[in-house]
Amino acid sequence: MAGNLVLPLIDLAFPDRASTAKSIRQACADHGFFYLVNHGIEESFFQQMFQESRKFFSLPHDEKMKLKSKRDNLGYNPLPSKTLDSSSKFIGGLREDIYLTSAKVKYSQFNASQWPPEELLPCSWRATMESYYEKMMAVGKNLFSLIALALGLDDLFFEKIGALHETLAYIRLLRYPGKTPDTSSGSLGAPAHSDFGMATLLLTDGVPGLQICMDKDKHPQLWEDVPHVNGALIINVGDLLERWTNCLFRSTMHRVLVTEQERYSIAFFIDGDPDCTVVCLESCCSEENPARFPPIRGVDYLQEHLTAIYASGL
Ligand SMILES: O=C(O)CCC(=O)C(=O)O
């Protein structure tokens, strides 16, 4: 079942930061999802990213498989093989993807990107990805300064405590091939999940498919389509930010349906600094509303989740 969803839209060009912060607080508490416009990234650069993404996914299967994600590094995750799952559903989703990160990320266990060799894609391909990484980090830092204000904190709070200092962030290029004659009913492009990091900045190509479920405990679950807004990034709160805020901000479950057409999207995950301890913010707990989660070191939390991603390509 899909309802009609109107998500909040946050305009970064609006000069009154206090009022923007207030709107972000409302959006994160109500939906955990919102659109971000006037974020400073040119539409032409987004189009270039989609072109580069197409180039990658158009490479021969064998070449992409040389970059396959392994137990200890990030990389390419192929489309599920038909023979692998003859039952009704592909566990990992009907899509292929590649995770990339910046060499600047500290700790070698977290920065192990596998770049396509230059004979296949020119060095400008990698440069475009690195430039996207830098631009998205800049948007992310601006966003987190507003999130800090939204939580009644100094706007540099997350920078000062080191949560964004040498933060771990990932680009994930995604391709959903769309319906094929042998797509099983019940298959999903991306299974229902919440993102485990602090926040995700998502770019989609306009082909529908993304849905959110505001109340995962309700039966039957209500899945609502997230309409496309040209030029906007879709921002969603991740589990770590939900944890910092003692569930004031919601890490909302979402999924992608198998689409009629081929669909491309690009997710940018901001996962926090491995050295930073995630502990309930003072402004989000009280005697009547005590902290729901114990403090956790970023490295322990991230290691657990990344190991699962490395191992299974989730
Ligand atoms: O492709 C999309 O629109 C969503 C992707 C997503 O949810 C994810 O990569 O975590």
Ligand SMILES: [Fe+2]
């Ligand atoms: Fe997600």
